[in-house]
Amino acid sequence: VNDRSRNVSIIDIVYRSQKPCLRWLLGWLSMSQIHTIAGPTVLKSLCLSLPLPISLSLSALGLCGCRSLSSLAELPEMHQMMRQTCRDYADRELAPIAGKLDKEHLFPAQQVRELGAMGVMAVEVPEALGGAGMDYLAYSLAVEEISRGCGSTGCVVSVNNSLYIGPILKFGTPGQKDQWITPFTTGEKVGCFALSEPGNGSDAGAASTLARQEGEEWVLNGTKAWISNCWDASATVVFATTDKSLKHKGISAFLVPMPHPGLSLGKKEDKLGIRANSTANLILEDCRIPLGNMLGPRGSGFKIAMQTLDGGRIGIASQALGIAQAALDCAVDYAHKRTAFGAPIGKLQAVQFKLADMAVAVESARLLTWKAAMLKDAKKPFTKEAAMAKLSASEAATFCGHQSIQVLGGMGYVTDMPAERHYRDARITEIYEGTSEIQRLVIASQLLKEYVP
């Protein structure tokens, strides 16, 4: 009891202290006090919560913590406003037409333009280039809310932001940014990302699309597969091998406008889900582009692709969260309304357990996604967290889609209710931008690096 009261008074001093360094110092002291009452195991588990042990323990004590973790309890006001705006838009403009877009495979051009006017198509782009100038957490929230309305539209937003604008923002010259980013912030034009090929998906280092220099031009030859948005895109980032002998260090990134002589599109794939979004092959036959269209230094294509996909993972995790949340909302709503055995089915434990499991899956994936986004904003390493976010969110989405149909029973199987669309839309999130298997490899390799014997 004595130890406990000593602890409380130290917490009091720390809480009232204005100087951050003093707080941290006293935080460590109070942690060591906790050691005497809580025992070594609690302290050890607190410490093992790398990479931010101090702030984690401080926020666990209800003290200041660094902004990143205390924000997980409640988002900053601006992010809340932004989230609410996107949610209103999704509820009023996207959810009513999502079924139609899916059935008729229609690209939501009007909605993409409206989202562009709101700044959602270029969330991270600085205002000087025409974007919204917000951080990655804001982008993650925007994609989640948009995907909650319509999964395909969420995919369009995510591909444009993370996969197309992302690499140009990070590796482009000022001239390239003006030419290739600014027109793509308004929603009038969208971009796409061409990395996968018929011969290699997960094996990105084995790109067989070739680029050779001929005078003042690059000539590209090859085929890219599974390119999202391509039928509606006005430009693409293409990865091609410039030096085959250097293996994956010989891949470079190029910016190609669409349409362009030498670039043609294959037939639109007939997909299981996200059908409002076009997916097709990109065929390059002696496609000539100026030398200035190379993105980043020669041979850095693989690095650009990997870094872009790291950020893109958070975008896809957010899309998966939106779809999972929509499936959960649909199931909970139905559980209130549908009666069986004399009461709403929400009273039955079998249904309650399903809903609880779905909610836990969504919320834990959401926290992982927010953490990854905050780490990226703080310019800290976020590869492991992004992979964990994408893995858990996509598995949560398929789980929630599946269970949502189960809760709805027969109604879940027909197109009158959106549950079946969520089930189909969710499936792709486990595959594109890095399959769940690749995510596990990424997480494992990061973990093994942390524990050097």
Add this chain to the structure above:
Amino acid sequence: MSRVLVGVKRVIDYAVKIRVKPDHSGVVTDGVKHSMNPFCEIAVEEAVKLKEKKFIKEVVAVSCGPTQVTETIRTALAMGCDRGIHVEVSGKDYEAMGPLQISKIFAALAKKEEASLVILGKQAIDDDCNQTGQMTAALLDWPQGTFASEVTIDGEKVKVVREIDGGLETIKISMPAVLTADLRLNTPRYATLPNIMKAKKKKIANMKPADLGVDEPPTRLAGVKVETVDDLVAKLKANGTI
């Protein structure tokens, strides 16, 4: 032709299912989603449109209520208003407050801010009073263009197309004036992300009704039930109402 005052009210969101409190004293408001009154959104949109067409220089968003109404003012700022005024009224006073007190506050503010136009929503979706706009105009002795479905500024006058029972009525009123927005006046915009960021930096001034010379709302007296119409007339004559 410089400044427009726009009133925004924080109400329970239109999509929420309203539930009555167990003690029947009112409606459940705790933890329920609130948002800006839809007619107030239309009013804000009209004011911002007028500013974009350069008819007016500044749009000021005003709301009366407890601290939570600052969220509504921030939404108005994110839609394009330049600054906000929060008239703080809380607790019992807020529950007792009605259109008369609000219009007194707006009248006082319109004079203080030297506004050329006061644009309000035609009614709030929680009480459906449809009184604040009209009362404000009467207190200020300004012309009013209510149920506006089209507003055009023509020099020193405002042409208002009003939706009335018989159809549409076009009137021309001189400024300063009070307008109330009806459903078909415009389609409110979604706040853009850059504007939401800018809204953070815009100022919201805080004041109390007393600062504007408006008295506390009177406590509501209980009603009296009578048996016949004759009794009703007698009672009304007795307390001097007729």
